[in-house]
Amino acid sequence: MAIILDEVTFLIRLLSDNWSAASTTLNSANKIHSAVPAPKFIDVRSLEPKQGRRVDADSDSAIVVVYEDSNSTEHPTIDHAIRNETFNFTIHARVLYRRDLENADNAATQYNASGAPTMTNASGAAVAYQPVKTTGRDRLQSVYRIIRHIIENNSLRPTVTTIISSGSNAGTHKETAETLKITGRSEANDRGKKLLGYKLSVELKRHGRSVI
Amino acid sequence: MYLFRDIMSEQGPIILRLFDEILQREIERNEILKDSPYEEFAYSNEGVMDEAIRAFDVAYKSEITKIVKEQVKPPALRKGR
Numbered sequence: 001m002a003i004i005l006d007e008v009t010f011l012i013r014l015l016s017d018n019w020s021a022a023s024t025t026l027n028s029a030n031k032i033h034s035a036v037p038a039p040k041f042i043d044v045r046s047l048e049p050k051q052g053r054r055v056d057a058d059s060d061s062a063i064v065v066v067y068e069d070s071n072s073t074e075h076p077t078i079d080h081a082i083r084n085e086t087f088n089f090t091i092h093a094r095v096l097y098r099r100d101l102e103n104a105d106n107a108a109t110q111y112n113a114s115g116a117p118t119m120t121n122a123s124g125a126a127v128a129y130q131p132v133k134t135t136g137r138d139r140l141q142s143v144y145r146i147i148r149h150i151i152e153n154n155s156l157r158p159t160v161t162t163i164i165s166s167g168s169n170a171g172t173h174k175e176t177a178e179t180l181k182i183t184g185r186s187e188a189n190d191r192g193k194k195l196l197g198y199k200l201s202v203e204l205k206r207h208g209r210s211v212i
Numbered sequence: 213m214y215l216f217r218d219i220m221s222e223q224g225p226i227i228l229r230l231f232d233e234i235l236q237r238e239i240e241r242n243e244i245l246k247d248s249p250y251e252e253f254a255y256s257n258e259g260v261m262d263e264a265i266r267a268f269d270v271a272y273k274s275e276i277t278k279i280v281k282e283q284v285k286p287p288a289l290r291k292g293r
Contacts, residue, residue, distance in 0.1 A: 040250065044241050047248040063253045067241065094253045186266065190259030193252075199266075 003162045003173035007087050007204065010175055012041045012066050013160045015091075018150045023142075026149055032142035039064050039093070039143060061136075062143050065092040069201075075211070083209045091200040092188060093143045097136025140196045147200060148182060155180050158204075178207045230275055235264040 005013060019038040027035040039062035069088045076084055110118040110132070117126030131137075158180045162173045181203055188197035238260050246254040255263060 042245075042248075042250065044244045047244050047250070049247050063250055065241075065245070096252065188263060188266065190255045190262070192256030192258050193254070195253065195255070195259070 003164070003169065003175070005160060005175045007071075008043050008045075008066050008068055008089070010158075010160055010177070011089055011091070011202070011204065012043060013162075013175075014154060014158055014180075015064065015066075015147060015150055016041050017160065018154070019146060022146045022149045022153070026142075026145055031149075032145050033138045034142070036062070036139065036142045036146060041066065043067070062093065062095045062139055064143065064147070065094065066090070067092075081211060083206075083211050085206045085209070087204040087206075088183075089202045089204065091147060091202055092197060093140060093147065093200070094188075094195050094197045095136050095140040095143065097140075097194055097196045136196050140198060144185070144198050144200070151180055151182050151202065177204050179203075179205045226279075227272065227275065230271055231264070231268045234267045234271060235261075238264040238267065 016038055023032070023035045023037075026032045042063055042065045044065060044067060067090055069090055071088070072086050074084050076082065110127075112118050119127040121127055156179060158177050160175045162175075164170050164173065182200055183203050184201040186199050186201075188199045189195065190197070242255050242260045242263075245251070
């Protein structure tokens with residue numbers, strides 16, 4: 001029996017399988033502040049009740065929730081023998097940012113020992129706004145850039161491969177789609193819970209699939 | 213213009229139902245997260261409302277476009293023109 005992934009799982013697997021390599025690549029290219037370990041990917045449909053357990057928010061300070069928003073199907077041929085499908089997802093990255101708020105001097109100009117500003121703008125004036133406590137924001141930006149990198153690098157024929165080494169399912173199982181792209185991003189913060197977030201709209205298309 | 217206004221007043225309940233459906237969806241998703249080990253990452257009630265309004269903003273545009281396309285004919289296609 002083949003391994004069949006539903007579309008949300010397909011997207012989560014694509015992100016989690018490629019996370020480590022993307023994080024290292026972007027960090028080496030100075031595109032993110034530091035290599036970010038894979039956050040917890042969540043499909044809300046399969047979350048178990050906590051039963052007393054709770055994640056350590058300090059060690060696990062980012063989650064990525066993936067859910068499907070809509071799907072449309074069309075049968076472009078007169079005999080309806082093939083199917084084109086478009087799936088729209090939201091990838092919601094959430095980061096705790098309470099540590100960013102510890103320093104009241106968050107936006108002060110920084111000076112060195114001799115009183116000169118440590119950062120200047122193009123005209124030589126001191127940079128008046130240079131946030132110094134940005135752990136949460138940096139992390140969110142890094143998470144966003146890694147997700148974007150993975151999607152952009154798998155925009156054509158994204159493939160998730162599962163290799164099973166033994167048993168009746170042994171073999172290489174591949175799940176594919178035709179195109180994948182980010183169609184937008186919006187901020188999704190919650191000041192009450194001190195959460196920072198980005199919501200990414202993502203479109204996945206499967207074309208010309210046989211109706212068996 | 214009057215025609216469009218009349219159609220929109222008829223569609224008002226549909227628009228409100230759309231918001232209600234979106235709000236319910238956001239509440240359910242947040243409740244699942246609240247009840248999981250990732251409770252820290254769940255939204256506050258105000259956050260859920262903000263999320264619902266944001267999602268509604270997107271859905272509303274496509275719903276209005278659909279209604280207009282279905283019910284408002286271009287002037288050249290209207291009877292008697």
